[in-house]
Amino acid sequence: MDVVSPELNSLLPDEIMDTEAIIMDDDPPAESPAASGQSQPSDDSPVPMETDVPAVPEIVSLCSDAPPTQLTQAGTTSTPTGSTLCTSTLTSTTPKTTSSLSRVSLTSGSLQKLSAPFTLSANHQIILNKVASSPGADTTRSQGTTTTTTTPGGQQFMVTAIGKSGQPIVLQLPHTGSKSASVQGLGEAKANPQHFKVVTVSSASQVSTLQAQQLKTVQIAKKTQVSSAGPIKFVFTKAVNNKGLTAQTSVSNVITGRVLSTGSPVTPPRTITLSETLGSSSKIAISPLKSPSKLTVVSVASQVPNSPQKSVSLPLNMAHLGHQILLQQSTATSPAKVVSTHSTAQLQLPVQTVTVGGVGAPQFKTIFPLSTPSNVQQIQVPGSRFHYVRLVTATTGSSTGHAGSPITNSSMTAKPMVVNTTQVRMSVPIVPAQTMKQVVPKPLTSSGQVLTTQTQQRLIMPATSLPQIQPNLTNLPPGTVLAPAPGSGNMGYAVLPAQYVTQLQQSAYVTLASSSGFSTPTGIQTQARLPLNGLSTSGAAFRPRKPCNCTKSQCLKLYCDCFANGEFCQNCNCTNCFNNLEHETDRAKAIKACLDRNPEAFKPKIGKGKEGESDRRHSKGCNCKRSGCLKNYCECYEAKIMCSSTCKCVGCKNFEESPERKTLMHLADAAEVRVQQQTAAKTKLSSQISDLLTRTTPAITSGGGRMPYTFVTKEVAEVTCECLLEQAEQAELNQQPQATAERMILEEFGRCLMRIISSAGKTDYPSINC
């Protein structure tokens, strides 16, 4: 997920990550500036951080025959009725938030709203707009509440939106111009409009610029809720075969996940992108913010379009990422949470990856059911900045619906992993994340991706119950993962770095199950294809995080970069480190203490400035006194940004016109040029050597030519000399003049050479006869 390194933003496809159009201000813009590239910071927050996320939990589900209210009920199951197939119900982790109604509006690409099963547009795009939940807005939302969509290819696509009360979500297919959606969203929820950006709906490889633009123009207004802990549920249900959309084929493919956002006063823009390709791949992307740190990615790959089983594989493609489902959500004050949900429907989907957290400053929280601490083993992957948890045993199950679902990764070779749950089972085969970009906290950023480990692991959340430690869900460290203890009411949390979840991104299979513990008939086999430190498919996406050297802080204070970034220490040089799974309790306490001191402690320090200011600026500003803000002591300089009005530095030289700064920049540029030149020279030299070898080797090995030492052997030389002596003797016997003798010898030498050369290409020794 530090993501916050801006570099992370580049990790994801533009059409997904581009949240430029998102406006954080209360005043909804008439139209989102798709190409503006500037996000409107909220007036409320002096320094809008990239991690701002929607405060209101919301549930989005695809396909719902049942009324929204039913969908929001925990444990409820929607059964397919008639020709439409709709299933998948998610329950909120917090019962309080389950009461709201949500509506799903689907609009075809032609701007027609479908109140009934409708046909997806040719581009297979569905835009999900979140609409204010005010009762008055209900009418507008009610349009096109149909949740089932039939693709021209006969496939049926159902969307069920479940949201916290007052958090309806409207799903619309982007139409040309797509202003209807924007207008709709704008007209609603004026009280506290929330703009959603998003929505790319198209096949992975078919996302066109036009589509992206259309998506950008879509804005969704949402009623802002300051309430805390509203779970966001996200359910995707798809029936592959339209014909099979009978009651029997009830839930074919279901991807269930819950994204929870809590207590964020500011509703962040949210984008939901759904893309589907006929029978091949679909892409679902929910992208609230551009910041990778806030990115929650669930990728689902491949598929079995017409599975003999009722379970339908849902081919989903994340843009440019192949079969993937991308879910993004960020909350301003609280990291997004992804929670496996419990539903009555069984889910079996090929899922490629599930990622929670982001580069730079992951702001996602994943809640998993806790088991006992003994059930969890921390897995350290050398070189990886991600942490893994191995679930040893499955102990607890909760029928309350709070039980999280274990998420596991299996090898990309496709070992399906299924976690048995009383109500929901989700098995997702995952396609290798080819180009998936990750976000990593520190410029690592990100999690780009790609060295992967092939070890199979069980990924499960620790089960330590920490009732006394109830971290503020809105301010947990980036990428914090919360694992609720079994049993509602006395929830225990395991505060884990989001990196634990990140591995799901690369796993071949992801199994989500809720309740009933972690029993896994097939075993939870997870194979972590994990981005290793600094290595990623996207190049610098994941930059290796520097190991810390803490000695006295136990790595439980913000002095420790690892801790400050919400990461476990891994491959560090620290002593007496408590920043690991073994000291989960202490770590949780430390996190809480930090948050008590500063609720913004785990938010990225570098965020976007207000309008008219630099794109990036330090949220608090520096306090340098002696460094002139031109050394890495200065956080501004370290972040490669200039000091701003928020800084309290003395003798600052880190400003635009500073000659010292320019000098440093020039020196840095020169150094970089030198490095590049050296690299280029090395590359060229290496290439030349390689080329030379490739040219010489075949001649030697193919028999078409051999190096001289291979055929000018001692014997050949001796024979040649004998021939020359023979000529000399002949000349002497014939009493030839010396000149003639020399000529005869030279001529013979020439003949010998010709024979040697002609024999060079032969495998056998050259035969030289005088």
Next chain:
DNA sequence: GAGTTTGAAACT
């Protein structure tokens, strides 16, 4: 690699 400098974080 040891020692110094620096400024954020933590503490009072």
Next chain:
DNA sequence: CAGTTTCAAACTC
């Protein structure tokens, strides 16, 4: 909130 202390990274030698 300001001053002081602690801490670990950045820097220097």
